[in-house]
Structures are given as C-alpha cells and as structure tokens.
Amino acid sequence: MVLVYSDYSRARIGHFFGLSGWQLAVVALSLMPVFVSVNAAAWVPAAGFALAWAVVVVVTVTPVRGRSATNWAATSVSFAVGALAGWTRFRSRAAVGAAAELHMPDLPGVLAGVEIHDGPPQGPAGTRVAVVQNHTTRTWAVTASVVHPGIGMSEADERARFGTGLSELLDLASRTELVDEILLLVRTVPEDGAERDQWLTRHRSPVGPTVARVVNDELQAALTGGSVRTEAFLTLVVPESRLGKAAKEAGGGVEGRARVLYSLMGECDAQLRGAVGMTGVEWLTSPQLAAACRTGFAPGDRAGIIDALTAHTTDPAVNADVPWAMAGPSGADPAARHYSHDAWNSISATIKLPVKGAAMGALAPILTPTEPGERRSVLVAFPIISASAADRQSASSEWAADMGEGLRTKAKVKPRTRAVDEAAKVRGLDRKLARGSSLTRPYAVATVTVPKTVRAAEFGRRLDASVRRAGFAPLRLDLSQDVAFAASTIPLGVSLTRTGDA
Template sequence: MTTVYGDYARDKIGWFFGLSGWQLAILAVGFLPPCWAMSRGDWASAGILLLGWVAAGVVTVTEAWGRTALGWLGAAVSYAAGSLRGWTRFRATATRGAVTDLDQADLPGVLEAVQIHDGPPHGHTQNRVAVIQDHANRTWAVTAAVVHPGLGMKDSPARALEGAGLSQLLDAASRAELVTEIIFIVRTVPDDGAERQLYLRRHRRAAGPQLSRQVNDDLTRALDGAAVRTEAFATVVVPEARIARHAKRSGGGLDGRARVLYAVMAEVEAQLRGAMGMLDVRWLSSPELALACRTGFAPGDRAGVVEALAARERDPGVNADVPWAMAGPSGADPAVRHYSHDAWNSASATIKLPSKGAVMGALAPVLTPDEPGERRCFMVSYPILAQGKADRRSANSEWAADIGGHLRDKVGMKQRAKQRDQAAKARGMDSKLARGNAMIRPYGVCTVTVPKTERVSEYAARLDASVRRAGFAPLRLDMAQDVAFIASTIPLGTSLTRHRG
C-alpha cells in the first residue's frame, strides 16, 4: 500500500462560474458598450463591439502555459524593458578587478540585495552561523545542510510517519508566528571524482601490484561517468516585521535577531532530526554557505576546492575558503527559456500537482540525471500563511464554493466531479484550521544544469519527461528562468511567491 498525498485544493476559487473578481469586473465593464449600442438600435456597431467584448473575454480569462494573455503581455514587456536597459545582464565586480571588500556578496538578479552576516558564537562548539539578510524583501534566513536516508527502501507506514513529521514541523512553525517560509533544496550533482583521486594519490604505492592498479583505474573510469552526489539544504525564512519586536527583548540589532533565529533553529532542528528522520543537520557558517553558492552557479569548481582543502591539511597557510565577492558567477545572462551563468546553462520548470494525489517518493525520477555531466536540482517551498489570513482565505473560498454551486443550480448547469471535489475541500479547510493545522501554499521548481557545450533544450525536454514520468505535469517558467534557477539551486531563501516589503 502506497502513501498518497492528495489533500490539497486550489488557492482561490472563483465564485462566479470560476471567474475571479477582477476578471468579472473587466467582462462586466466591457459589456457596457455593446449594451449602449443596442439601446440606440445601432446593430452594426453592437455586433462589432460584441465581437470585441468576446475577444477581450478570451484574452482575460483563457490561460495558456500558466498565464493569461494579459499576464504574458505584462511579462513580455517587463522582460524586454529589462533586457534593453541592461538590467538583467550581470558581470561580477571581480572580472573588472574592482573588488574592494571580499566579504561583500556580489550576486546577480534577485540576490543583489542579499547581505551575509556572521552570527554570534553559538552552541558548545561556538560556531558562527551565517545569517542571511535580504534588504529588498526585508527578511532574515538561516540555512542548514541536511542528510536524509531517502524513502526508496522504506515501507508505507514509515513514509506516512515522516510525512506526518513534516506536517508537525509546519504546524509548529505556524504556531510560533515567526517563520513565514521553509524551503528544502536537493541537488543531484555528478561526482567529479576529486575525493577518489586524493585517496588514490595518498594510498597508491609506486611499486604496488599491477593488477590492483589496473582494477582501481577501471573502477575510476566506470564510476566517474555514473556516480552522483546528493546535497540537501533546509532554509528557514523570518520577515523583519515579525522578528523586530522579539529582537528588542534579546538586545536588539544584529545580535538580537541572531539570538531569535538561533531559538527558531533549535525548534526546527528538533523536528528535522526527530519525526522527519534527518541523519544530520548542520547549520552553515559563512564560508560554507559561500561554497554552496559558488558550486551552485559553477558545479565544476568543486574539484578545485577539494584540492585546496586537502592542501590546507598539510599547509595551514593555504586559503581554501571562497570569498563572498567571488561566490557568484563571473557573468550571467537570462534568456527566455533558459539561464546562462559562467560556462553553464540551466532550464527550470515548476510542477503541477495531479488531481489524483501525489505518492510520497514519486519525485525520484526528477532528481535522477539521464546523461553524464548534467545536474538536477529540486526545490520545494512551504510558505506559511498567518492564522488570521488563513481564516479569511478559508472563509472566502467556502463562500465562493457555495455561491458558485447556487449559481450553477439556478441556471441548470451540471456540477462536474472536479468542481464538487474542490468545493468539498474548501468547506473542509475551516475544520482543519480550527483543529490547529496550518494553511500552506506549497510549490516546487526543478532545474537541469549542463555545460554550454551541450544543447540545454534537449536536457530540458528530458527534465520535462522525467516530471511526467513521476506523475506530475511540468510548466516551463519562461521569462523567469533567472529567478527560478536561483530559487531552486542557491540556498539563500529566495522565494517565487514572496512580495517585496
């Protein structure tokens, strides 16, 4: 028996035959000119205006690839304006030799306003956790590298238990009224063989048996093309509006906010290690986070860092850290259907949840590379609505479901099974909120990264096929590839749904 998660519903339900308020307003106002022409008896003008009203209705209501025609028009205008003005093109300060502060992050796009702070010493090891401040969105975040054994070898009760653990984590975060979003990122990276090469150099003897040397060389050639490594990160995001009042009681300033974040980290870590079954949770320091960002933009740089870390063991004077001024790409250029950064191209797509529900562990094909050299990344974000906003959203959805059902009954329209299911889930949300559950608006983004010598369109098609094979529907995030890549690959708390504060 498999564990299926299907207790989700549409974010908003249109109360007038599925139309939202602004769509209904546009259609109602657009119908006035034909009515005015008919009242005057000008039937020719009325017919022309009526055809224009129908065209406006199609443009306003009909969606294609996740957006209406008006949405595509706005996105195209914004993208064209940014490209013509050069706002979307990024060139690192280090490429011009103009770096003045190595600790100042130089990152592209939505990460431009991000600043990394060293938190106060924490725990018995006195580690300084990296505190991520986003000045544009007015948020604070911390990131942990996590290790999970996976779900492939677990039975249905164990999967259900870990799924319930995730629900407990989100409910606890909602009750604390501090965390607004919890983001998980998984990166499946081709193994560059750096650790194995170090091991062979340290342990291979020049006068060793020829057979053992041949066996190890054959293993190296076989493993380098097929082996992959998995990196997982968990990021907790807290807005300034919520943390400010708590920080005042903890001393104020950066240290006060860091202490509040440390308390949140302790609660989240307890849930991750407990009910969710994480084997290890390590909150990243600033150098560790910089390395995670650099290998996110340039996966091929990891081998050089491993060599530097090995050299530092012999010579403490070797600098193996990645400065924040060089943690980003040397150059980045977004295109309509992919994102170009350094010597790599990436294509991103979001996934649409199926109506029949999603099986726990079904996303494994999305993270499995099809060809050597490609990297797969997947991000799932859990934005947590405040209790008051969740109650209003639930009441509005229930009211819209009731009104829509009554309108269909009045005009004699048959209510389809899909509409009945959406209405039932909307009516059941209120009882769940009353029992203390949190309202979450989850979404996921998957990304494939390949060298520029490869055709990224082919790998993007393979990624879409993997998403469909997993039981979901892919939706390419055209004209938003830069934000999608950063959100799904760089663990700095970037969100696709958060509004700028």
C-alpha cells in the same frame, strides 16, 4: 504500499462560474457598450462591441501557460526593455578587477540585495552561523545542510511517519509566529571523484601490483562518470516585520536578530532529527554557505574546493575559503527560455500537482540525471500562512464554493465532478484549521544545469519528460528563468513567494 497525498485544493475558487471578482468585473463592464448599442437599435456598433467583448473575454479569462495574456504582454515588454538597456546583463566586480571588499557578496539578479552576517558564537566550538539578510524582500534566513536516509526502502508505516513529521514541522513553524517559509532544496550533482582521489593519494601503496592499479583506475573512471551525489539544504525564512519586535527583546541589531533565529534553529533542529528522520543537520557558516553558493553557479568548481580543504588540513597557510565576492558567477545573461551563467546553461520549470494525487517519493525521477555532467535540482517551498489569514482564506473559499453551487442550481447547470470535488475539499479545510493544523501553499521548481558545450533545449525537454514520468505536469518558467534558477539552486532564502523575488 504506496502512500498517495491528494488532500489539497486550489488556492482560490472563482465566485461566479469559476471567475474571480476582477475577471467578472472586466467581463461585465466590457459588455455594457453592447447593451447600450442594442437598446439604441444601433446594430452595427453593437456587432463591433460584441466582437471586442469576445476578445476581452478571451484575453481576461483564458490562461496561456499558466498566465493571462495581459500578464504575458507586460512581462514580455519589461523583459525586452531590460535586455535592450543592459539591465539584466551581469558582470562580477572580480571579473573586471574591481573586487575591493572580498567579504561583500557580488551576486546577480534577485540575489543582488543579499548580505551575509556572521551570527554570535554558539556551542562548544564557537560556531558562527551565517545569517542571510535580503534587503530587497526584507527577510532574514538561515540555511542548514541536511542528510536524510531516503524512503526508497521504507515501509508504508515509516513513510507515513516521515510525512507526519513534515506536517508537524510546518505546524511547529506556524506556532512560532515568526517563520514565514521553509525551503527544502535538493541538488543531484555529478560525481567528480574528488574525495576518492584524496583517499587514493593517502592510502595507495607505491609498490602495489600494476594490474590492480590499472583495474582500480579504470573502475574509478567508469563509475565516477555514471555516479551522482545528493546535496540537501533546508532554509528558514523570517520576514523583518515579524522578527523586528522579537529582536528588540534580544538586544536589537543584527546580533539580536541572530539570537532569535538561533532559537528557531533549535526548535526546528529537534523536529528534523526526530520525526522527520534527518540523520544530519548542520547549520552552515559563512564559508560553507559561500562554497554552496559557488558550486550552485558552477558545479565543476567543487573538485578544486575539496582539494583546497584537504590541503588546508595539513598546511594552515592554504586558504580554503571561497570569498563572497567570488561566490557568484563571473557573468550571467538571462534569456527568454534559459539562464546562462559562466560556462553553464540552466532551464527551470515549475511542477503542477496532479488532480489524482501525488505519491510520496514521486519526485525521484526529476532528480535523476540522464547523462554524465548533467545536474538536477528541485526546490520544494512551504510558504506558511498565518492563522488569521488562513481563517479568512478558508471562509472566503467556502463562501465562493457555496455561491458557485447556488448559482449553478439557479441556472440549472449540472455541476462538474471537478467542481464538486474542489468544493468538498474546501469545506474540509475549515475543519482541519479548527483542529489546529497550519495552512501552507506549497510549490516546487525543478532546474537542469548543463555545460554550454551541449544543447540546453534538449536537456530542458528531458526535464519536462522526467516531470511527466513522475506523474506531474511541467510548466516552463519562461521570462523568469533567472529567478527560478536562484530559487531552486542557490540556498539563500530566495523563492517565488514574494513579489520582490519575482
């Protein structure tokens, strides 16, 4: 049995025939010159004003690839100015021999404002979890590497239990009144065979049969090229506006904020291992997070990192850590339709939820590469709306639905089925909020990363095809490819939710 989730509605419903307040104001004000000209019997100016009004209506109301025409114009101008001025081009300090402090992150674009702190020791091993501070968006974050057995072989009851566990996790985060967003990032990485190479080095007998050795080597070469690994990360994001007061009670400063984040980690850890069904939850330290960041920008570097970690177990003098000054790319150049970083190109697209609902596990085709060397990654973000804001939004949406229904009745316009369904979902939302459920506005971003030796545009089309095959609609994030890549690939708490991230 397939579980289909369709209990979601638009974030905003237009008050007047689907138009928002500012759209209605623009349309009404631009129509005033037409009425003035008609009242004065100036028919030629009235015709000109009417034509101008039609253009204003098209520009204001009609969306083009998810954005208004005015938004496209402003974004295109800012992108062109940044490219011509060289503001968007990134070259790392290490690439030009100017990396003086190796512990300072040197990351491009929206990640430039990130600073990494080591939290206080915790647990028997004295582990110091990495605390991510984003000066641009004024947020703090911690990231965990998680392992889930998947739902491919799960029955309907077990899938429903996992879905309920996720909703309970969001409710738990909402009740803390601290967590602002939960980010779940999954990367499907081409298998590099590094672990198997290390295992063969330790266990292969030098006197073994030659034929068996050849067969095993050929099998490894064939299977490694067609295999993938899955990496999953979960990030808790807390804004400074909420964390500051609680941090003062815990001692203040970075350490006080880290202690508050540790308490949130403990609450979420229990829920993740319990109802959500995670079999492994490991909160990343600074070296582990740096390695995850580096392999996000350069998937091919993982084999060298694994070799260094293996050598470090036998020779402590081997430095297996990735310094933060080298965790980013040596160079990055955003283009209009893709993002170029080191020897790789990436294309990102957001995923639009279908009206008929989404089946649990439907994102699997999006994470399936089509060729060896191709990496797919998906970010599913759950921005958690505060209880007061959720109540106001629910009341406003319900009022807008009632207003729209009343206007259609007065104008004797037959309501469309979509409008009726949206109004019913909005009215049902208030009942759920009254019963203690939290309100979230989830979205997803998918990214494909390929070497520069192949055509990125072709793999972008394959990503779009995978999204459609999964039952969703893709929307390419043109002119924002660098932000989308950072959000969907690098587990540092960056998302598309905040204005500072876009």
